[in-house]
Amino acid sequence: MSLVREIKSGVQWVGAIDWDRRLFDSLIPLPHGTSYNCYLVSGNEKVALIDAVDNTMVEVLLSNLKTLGVNNIDYIISQHAEQDHSGAIQRLMDIYPKSKVLASSKCMELLIEFSILPRDRVMEVKNGEKVDLGGKILEFIHAPWVHWPDTMLTYLSGDKILFTCDFLGSHLATSDLYAVDEPTVFESAKRYYAEIMMPFRQNIKKHLDKIRELKIEIIAPSHGPLYDNPDFILSAYSRWISDEVDNQVVLPYVSMHGSTKRMVDYFVDVLIARGISVKRFELTSSDIGELAEALVDAATIVIGSSTVLTGAHPHALYAALLANALRPKIRFASIIGSYGWGGHMVDQLVASMPNLKIDLLQPVVAKGYPKEADFKALDVLADMILAKHKELRII
Numbered sequence: 228m229s230l231v232r233e234i235k236s237g238v239q240w241v242g243a244i245d246w247d248r249r250l251f252d253s254l255i256p257l258p259h260g261t262s263y264n265c266y267l268v269s270g271n272e273k274v275a276l277i278d279a280v281d282n283t284m285v286e287v288l289l290s291n292l293k294t295l296g297v298n299n300i301d302y303i304i305s306q307h308a309e310q311d312h313s314g315a316i317q318r319l320m321d322i323y324p325k326s327k328v329l330a331s332s333k334c335m336e337l338l339i340e341f342s343i344l345p346r347d348r349v350m351e352v353k354n355g356e357k358v359d360l361g362g363k364i365l366e367f368i369h370a371p372w373v374h375w376p377d378t379m380l381t382y383l384s385g386d387k388i389l390f391t392c393d394f395l396g397s398h399l400a401t402s403d404l405y406a407v408d409e410p411t412v413f414e415s416a417k418r419y420y421a422e423i424m425m426p427f428r429q430n431i432k433k434h435l436d437k438i439r440e441l442k443i444e445i446i447a448p449s450h451g452p453l454y455d456n457p458d459f460i461l462s463a464y465s466r467w468i469s470d471e472v473d474n475q476v477v478l479p480y481v482s483m484h485g486s487t488k489r490m491v492d493y494f495v496d497v498l499i500a501r502g503i504s505v506k507r508f509e510l511t512s513s514d515i516g517e518l519a520e521a522l523v524d525a526a527t528i529v530i531g532s533s534t535v536l537t538g539a540h541p542h543a544l545y546a547a548l549l550a551n552a553l554r555p556k557i558r559f560a561s562i563i564g565s566y567g568w569g570g571h572m573v574d575q576l577v578a579s580m581p582n583l584k585i586d587l588l589q590p591v592v593a594k595g596y597p598k599e600a601d602f603k604a605l606d607v608l609a610d611m612i613l614a615k616h617k618e619l620r621i622i
Contacts, residue, residue: 228292229287231406234445234453235386237363239267241276241291242449243284246400251311255422256516259415260400263311264449265293267392268383270360273301275329275503277381277390278449282314289322299323302358303304304365305330305349306380306392308337312449316343329358331369334377352379363458370394371429374423380438387444393423394434395460397451406452407445415451416460420467421519426554435464441445472526472556474528474621476612479508480519486565486596491531493576493602494563497609502622510542515549524554526621527612528585530576532567539575547579554582561608562590565597588612 232240240266249257251300261281265288274297280288292300300323303311308330316338320326330338352358354369368380381390397415424431438461438570446454446461454460462595476498482488487566495505506521522528528550532543539547543564550557560583562573573590588611593601616622 229290231291231294234266234388234404234447237269238383238386238388239269239295240404240453241265241267241295243280243287244400244402245281251298251398253327255398256514257398258514258516259398260399261450263396264317264447264448264453266453267295267297268360268363268365271519272359272361272364274299274354275302275304275358275360277304278306278312278317279303279315279319279391282309285315285318288315289318289536300326302326303328304620305334305338306340306379306381306390306449308334308343309375310341312392312410313338313341313343315389320344320348320391329366329367331371331377331379333371334379337377343366354379368435370425370434370495372427373434375576378443383442384442387442388447389438389441389443389457390446390447390449392449394431394448395446395454395469396448399451401452404453405455408516409459412452413463416463417467417523419450420464421553422516425467425519425523426552428554428556431464431468435461435468446545467523469482470556471524472558472621473504473522473524474502474616475504475506475525476527476529477508477518477521477525477557478529478531479510479513479543480564481510481539481540483532483533483535486593487531487533487563490563490565490591490593490597490601490605493597494529494605494609498612499551501609501613501615503609503613508546510546518546519549519553522550522553522557525555526616526619527559527561528557529561529563532562532564532572532576534564534570534572537570539572543572543576544579547576551580553579557585558619559588559612561588561612563592563605563608565593565595567595584617588615
């Protein structure tokens with residue numbers, strides 16, 4: 228069954244909604260599914276398809292194109308070579324043998340290396356280059372390292388639509404074409420930013436500046452709903468990529484025999500008593516996407532870990548490695564936990580976060596079940612976090 232939706236005259240959404248997908252990249256949970264958005268732009272002379280769909284949804288895309296009676300596609304605009312956008316390109320080229328793929332030089336290189344298309348079917352487009360479809364002009368804006376090195380955006384100036392590929396998107400399957408349910412979209416977009424975009428925060432700042440120079444009525448990403456109120460998502464991104472942090476501690480932890488959990492229970496209470504917000508994650512059951520999202524704005528991370536043999540618990544190490552990979556703007560970090568007969572838990576966790584520009588506050592590690600001195604040390608750590616947050620004037 229096909230589903231085609233008109234955005235403006237000559238501009239159609241022809242993508243696919245993946246209601247049931249629950250994992251992306253064998254890593255990222257998708258609690259609300261996702262979509263693979265692609266757009267058909269028809270001028271008086273030529274037709275362009277902006278992005279494709281994941282290979283699992285190719286029949287949906289083909290059905291949509293058949294519904295519109297599309298007999299020829301002149302250009303397939305590949306804004307990004309990752310397979311959830313390029314997986315259907317090979318099939319499209321078989322069905323539309325006269326089509327040419329337009330891509331940035333890096334995207335072109337990756338598409339060929341991934342064996343998605345042969346060299347003679349792809350053409351490089353430069354930053355700022357334009358293609359006239361006849362009454363509709365596409366302008367290409369290179370935006371490397373918003374996610375991958377190959378990404379570009381496409382601006383349809385006459386209709387004031389900016390097609391942004393992964394940039395500004397969200398993993399959200401919804402029947403709404405536009406971001407109608409703003410609270411739900413906001414959370415999905417923030418989670419998406421945290422999981423995918425946050426490591427490239429500094430690059431995104433430059434690309435946002437480029438976007439703000441354009442006249443935009445609609446932002447059309449390749450995942451999630453479109454934005455007919457562009458300021459909604461642009462303002463959110465401006466906050467997320469800024470250097471501002473919140474009076475908040477993110478506390479991922481794992482406890483084997485209850486000692487670390489007792490310390491976490493106590494520590495959460497003393498932080499709250501000092502007016503500090505806490506987001507707590509028990510690592511054997513928590514959604515890592517929610518943990519990533521919490522890291523977007525927090526000033527401090529405190530990792531709670533038991534000791535396995537002589538090292539940190541694998542779940543705690545995973546949390547440290549995740550934070551290191553995502554490179555949030557947190558300012559302070561510490562470690563709490565327990566050990567039995569010895570170990571290097573603290574050293575391992577600290578060594579797992581070299582990318583973070585943090586002030587490491589004195590860890591609190593108990594031998595066995597925490598005692599009065601350990602609880603007092605947690606009080607001291609809470610006081611130190613309070614003082615550091617006050618220095619930032621966020622409390």
